[in-house]
């Protein structure tokens with residue numbers, strides 16, 4: 001079988017056991033009965049979104065022999081397919097309704113469904129990937145000339161052999177599949193990042209929503225954002241968001257300018273919950289250093305997030321004060337450094353070097369201006385980047401295929417021109 005030599009790249013996805021949980025009876029996987037009992041596999045939605053961003057078409061190729069056997073209604077099969085298509089953003093779903101006795105060309109391990117999709121969608125099979133949970137899927141992918149990924153499940157049947165990759169779930173295969181894309185050199189995936197992303201904001205609904213996003217590992221807030229969000233009672237706001245963040249780190253800032261009052265507030269804020277970090281500015285508004293306060297709080301075991309640092313000397317001061325204390329963060333405002341026309345990367349790299357001997361300290365890249373900063377922070381080994389909700393909205397663009405992105409830009413101009421009713 002020769003590989004179709006179209007232009008586009010696809011991920012061909014088996015359905016039951018890859019996109020949704022199979023119903024295992026006596027060691028044998030079966031499809032769910034109906035759309036109501038269908039459970040999407042953990043991480044499948046994020047995985048499909050990531051693969052789409054990487055530039056792949058997503059096409060389901062599924063054997064449904066129960067249709068030929070008369071034990072399942074075609075409409076029930078289609079209802080599940082429609083639901084998955086909507087939820088996962090699938091481009092196409094191809095179904096083989098036959099059983100072995102039909103001798104069709106489409107029942108996997110035969111590659112008929114993959115070849116039909118390749119023809120329909122102008123797909124280059126040699127640059128495409130088949131993902132399945134059974135030997136029939138791997139065989140079909142290999143016969144079609146695709147690379148293959150086995151999602152390993154505990155079934156009572158011979159294990160598939162010959163797959164290029166074996167993983168526990170579709171989600172685990174995403175970084176490997178993404179690297180198979182021709183434009184991979186230009187792209188980075190959220191899943192590949194080591195830097196932890198904290199969401200910076202003060203909008204309680206936004207925080208609750210982001211707490212469900214696996215890409216977010218913590219939260220920061222500040223009085224400026226809270227004011228912009230119209231927050232009135234500080235502690236009430238904190239008590240409202242704390243139950244939403246599932247124990248992830250969250251920082252609340254002291255509101256005073258004299259150090260005694262800051263200390264009183266810090267102790268109180270720290271008692272709100274174990275995952276709370278108290279934000280202490282590196283100086284007060286009279287340029288007086290917070291170093292002594294930081295030392296006292298560290299000695300008491302109060303976890304802090306020292307904030308508003310812009311120089312490496314300030315990082316040295318904070319590091320010395322917090323060394324040997326509880327886990328704490330040091331926030332360097334790289335974006336504000338960049339706002340002055342200076343490259344923040346050397347500053348952040350040097351800050352990491354200063355903090356490196358102290359395992360209790362993590363550096364936060366604060367005030368990023370664009371998604372590029374996430375990649376820069378990751379590249380230098382910065383521990384955390386705290387991103388405002390506005391910039392976070394662009395996170396799905398990370399690593400996006402540039403030709404697809406170009407096309408969207410063209411469409412936007414055209415749409416707006418039409419909407420404006422301009423004529424030449």
Ligand SMILES: [Mg+2]
Nearest residue numbers: 014016017133
């Ligand atoms: Mg399957």
